[in-house]
Amino acid sequence: MFKLQLSNKTAIVTGGAGGIGYDIVKWLAEAGAAVVIADLSDSGAEKAKVLCDAGQRVLYIKTDVTKEADIERMLTEAASNYGGIDILVNNAGIYPRASLLETSEALWDSVIDINLKSMFLCCKLVIPYMRQKAKGAIINLGSSHAIVGMPELFAYSVSKGGVATLTRNLAGAYARDRIRVNCVxxxxxxxEREIMEQLAIGQTIEWMMEMGKSLPLGRLQTGDDTAALVLFLVSDLADQITGQVINVDGGIGVGSLSEEKR
Ligand SMILES: NC(=O)c1ccc[n+]([C@@H]2O[C@H](COP(=O)([O-])OP(=O)(O)OC[C@H]3O[C@@H](n4cnc5c(N)ncnc54)[C@H](O)[C@@H]3O)[C@@H](O)[C@H]2O)c1
Structure with a gap:
């Protein structure tokens, strides 16, 4: 159990001001890490304060993860506050619904910039900090849409395919530096964002919950489900795990037997 402890570690969570990212921030901080919320949204300041008031070490640094200079400044500030960087969670991402024919050049660029270019830049800039520590753990948030994806999530699906490739490529490149790279x-x-996206296309929260019940494990997933796996993968318990793409999807990717056949 002690190996889940992150007391001497510093973690960066991009997009940590809301949604799944904030749940990851809470789990890493609870495990003892000093955590930086690197997010464009100023709500990160209030979220950090709530956790600091509860005795944890959490710092909000306003960051646009599509801008190299912004990331560089955020990492410098994080490292000087907490004495280096051990963990990077590339979580920031957007998932606007649009098919190929509905995807403008501007929409394509913004999805690829936020979902994929951000990970390239953050990984490139964080590796020197991890080399200083002779160890590191990087988690990239992907999606089950990475392999084929829904037609109405065209640019998103392509961007997440890139995330899986980036993960495996960097895992091989930096294994000798003991820097592990995995994708969740x-x-x-x-x-909140997913609910807004569903409401925008005419669905309801009740419909989402009903759909959840039809999944193999019987419910929609939560940010905590993802955060638990992230905590395991960045901890020393996962010291020999790198280059993996792991689903936390309640069995969405597997078939289930009908009631009669069970
Ligand atoms: N919600 C889902 O069902 C789901 C499923 C699979 C994968 N994911 C992935 O999980 C991640 C988080 O999703 P979520 O549902 O929590 O989304 P969310 O919109 O709730 O949170 C995303 C966060 O990223 C931040 N962000 C956006 N652009 C940014 C930028 N340029 N710079 C810095 N921060 C920026 C936002 O301010 C927000 O706080 C994404 O990568 C998403 O693709 C989500």
Missing amino acids: NPGWVAS
């Missing part, structure tokens, strides 16, 4: 695919999480 949340299933269907009713985060």
